[in-house]
Amino acid sequence: MADVVITTREGASASITLGSIDKFSERLRGDLIPRDHQAYDQARRVWNGHIDRRPALIARCLGVADVIASVNFAREHDLLVAVRSGAHNAAGYGTCEGGLVIDLSQMKGMKVNPTNSIADAQAGLLWGEFDTETQTFGLATTGGVVSDTGIAGLTLGGGLGWLMGKHGLTIDNLLSVDVVTADGTFLTASADEHADLFWGLRGGGGNFGVATSFRYRLHPVGPTVLGGMVVHPMAQAREVLRFYRDFSANLPDAAEVYAALATSPEGEPIAALLLGYNGPIDEGEKILAPARTFGEPIADLVQPMPYAVRNTLQDDPNAIHGIQRYWKSGFTETMTDEFIDVLVDGASDLISPLTAMFFFRVHGAATRVPTNATAFALRQEQWDFNVISQWTDDAETDTQIAWTRDLWGRIEPHISGSAYVNHLAGDDKPEKVRASFGDSYDRLVALKRKYDPTNFFRLNANILPT
Numbered sequence: 105m106a107d108v109v110i111t112t113r114e115g116a117s118a119s120i121t122l123g124s125i126d127k128f129s130e131r132l133r134g135d136l137i138p139r140d141h142q143a144y145d146q147a148r149r150v151w152n153g154h155i156d157r158r159p160a161l162i163a164r165c166l167g168v169a170d171v172i173a174s175v176n177f178a179r180e181h182d183l184l185v186a187v188r189s190g191a192h193n194a195a196g197y198g199t200c201e202g203g204l205v206i207d208l209s210q211m212k213g214m215k216v217n218p219t220n221s222i223a224d225a226q227a228g229l230l231w232g233e234f235d236t237e238t239q240t241f242g243l244a245t246t247g248g249v250v251s252d253t254g255i256a257g258l259t260l261g262g263g264l265g266w267l268m269g270k271h272g273l274t275i276d277n278l279l280s281v282d283v284v285t286a287d288g289t290f291l292t293a294s295a296d297e298h299a300d301l302f303w304g305l306r307g308g309g310g311n312f313g314v315a316t317s318f319r320y321r322l323h324p325v326g327p328t329v330l331g332g333m334v335v336h337p338m339a340q341a342r343e344v345l346r347f348y349r350d351f352s353a354n355l356p357d358a359a360e361v362y363a364a365l366a367t368s369p370e371g372e373p374i375a376a377l378l379l380g381y382n383g384p385i386d387e388g389e390k391i392l393a394p395a396r397t398f399g400e401p402i403a404d405l406v407q408p409m410p411y412a413v414r415n416t417l418q419d420d421p422n423a424i425h426g427i428q429r430y431w432k433s434g435f436t437e438t439m440t441d442e443f444i445d446v447l448v449d450g451a452s453d454l455i456s457p458l459t460a461m462f463f464f465r466v467h468g469a470a471t472r473v474p475t476n477a478t479a480f481a482l483r484q485e486q487w488d489f490n491v492i493s494q495w496t497d498d499a500e501t502d503t504q505i506a507w508t509r510d511l512w513g514r515i516e517p518h519i520s521g522s523a524y525v526n527h528l529a530g531d532d533k534p535e536k537v538r539a540s541f542g543d544s545y546d547r548l549v550a551l552k553r554k555y556d557p558t559n560f561f562r563l564n565a566n567i568l569p570t
């Protein structure tokens with residue numbers, strides 16, 4: 105039988121003998137899925153349907169030993185490597201063309217210790233699964249606002265979520281990470297062990313190794329919290345976003361208010377305020393009242409609900425795998441009237457009912473951590489702003505991407521040149537990637553040189569070792 109054709113780290117074509125692949129497969133507890141495997145077509149898919157890549161091999165790891173074997177096999181054969189956990193990365197870094205996907209999606213072990221409020225969670229868990237375990241004990245930590253997002257990629261990039269004003273970013277609640285580095289070594293990184301690596305893993309993304317498990321500090325949350333959205337017609341979008349700018353800039357830590365321009369399930373263009381309060385319901389009712397009484401909303405859906413449910417309110421259509429997507433993002437400390445005008449004009453011309461623009465407010469505890477305490481350096485109060493273009497028909501892809509790029513070209517002059525690392529697009533320029541690591545960049549380069557000098561982990565918001 106013919107050898108298997110693969111892509112090397114530098115993008116060249118090479119081959120691996122079937123004998124080598126069989127030996128690798130025998131060392132794994134999980135499945136090794138080559139291109140001719142019946143599960144291949146399903147296994148190679150990621151959340152973003154626009155990312156249509158065909159890796160040579162997918163190693164479905166079941167534990168640390170499988171991850172070590174996969175890293176060693178890839179290094180010995182100079183194979184291009186992608187690391188995948190929740191598969192939610194919009195840029196598609198969780199897969200690759202012709203290389204090896206180290207897939208941790210089946211590693212879902214988790215233990216919550218309600219006595220000391222600490223959780224150990226394997227990298228394949230999704231936030232909905234994580235919340236189910238922690239909320240059983242009335243606990244939680246900052247996590248993603250869409251329940252289907254992977255804990256691993258989200259944590260390593262920083263972690264923005266409903267609890268960040270009160271409890272900081274996800275990484276601010278991270279106590280240790282188990283990681284397999286490029287030379288196949290297993291390490292636990294924490295404040296006491298490999299502290300330099302622990303610093304870099306908190307915001308440096310997937311640059312330094314394969315994280316197999318995370319230890320998090322948890323907090324009492326809910327289980328019932330106030331949440332939901334207030335919906336206005338798009339005709340009111342300018343006034344709604346100006347109100348949002350002023351209201352969200354002065355929130356107490358326990359409150360979160362996000363904003364969206366989108367299309368309702370009934371097909372109506374809308375401007376929505378997404379509200380949440382992480383404290384007593386009656387206190388939240390008072391604090392969030394101005395956002396509910398402002399203007400003339402067409403619906404007020406804010407109500408007490410389980411915290412875990414609040415983390416599913418944005419699931420439709422954002423958790424649906426396979427839809428075509430193109431995502432542009434940036435941080436901004438200001439929302440000028442001119443910027444708002446550009447957005448509202450863009451939203452009045454939405455060419456897909458699934459496309460949305462989102463503002464997430466970064467504030468409170470997330471901004472009080474010193475900028476050099478973790479690799480996540482952009483700690484100022486600001487909005488994470490996103491244009492999330494989504495469509496279902498492949499034939500529309502060129503038009504949809506052109507529409508988004510055109511709009512983004514008009515948005516860019518109004519925002520900073522950086523973005524949340526986990527929201528960077530695959531076609532963002534290297535200067536933007538660099539700016540998104542802020543003052544941490546040089547220290548991250550030194551760390552990359554120490555832990556991954558050959559840039560083995562390169563499919564990510566990449567930090568070059570040189």
Ligand SMILES: Cc1cc2nc3c(=O)[nH]c(=O)nc-3n(C[C@H](O)[C@H](O)[C@H](O)COP(=O)(O)OP(=O)(O)OC[C@H]3O[C@@H](n4cnc5c(N)ncnc54)[C@H](O)[C@@H]3O)c2cc1C
Nearest residue numbers: 189190191192193197198248249254257258264310315564
């Ligand atoms: C619908 C949606 C909602 C989102 N909401 C939020 C949100 O509320 N808050 C927020 O902060 N972000 C959010 N994000 C962004 C999210 O943090 C990133 O997409 C992140 O990459 C997802 O992680 P994943 O494990 O699902 O991704 P994957 O696609 O599996 O992995 C993406 C990349 O992360 C790295 N990575 C993943 N797993 C590992 C691992 N085990 N070890 C080392 N590196 C690894 C690798 O570089 C990999 O290429 C959202 C994304 C989407 C699509």
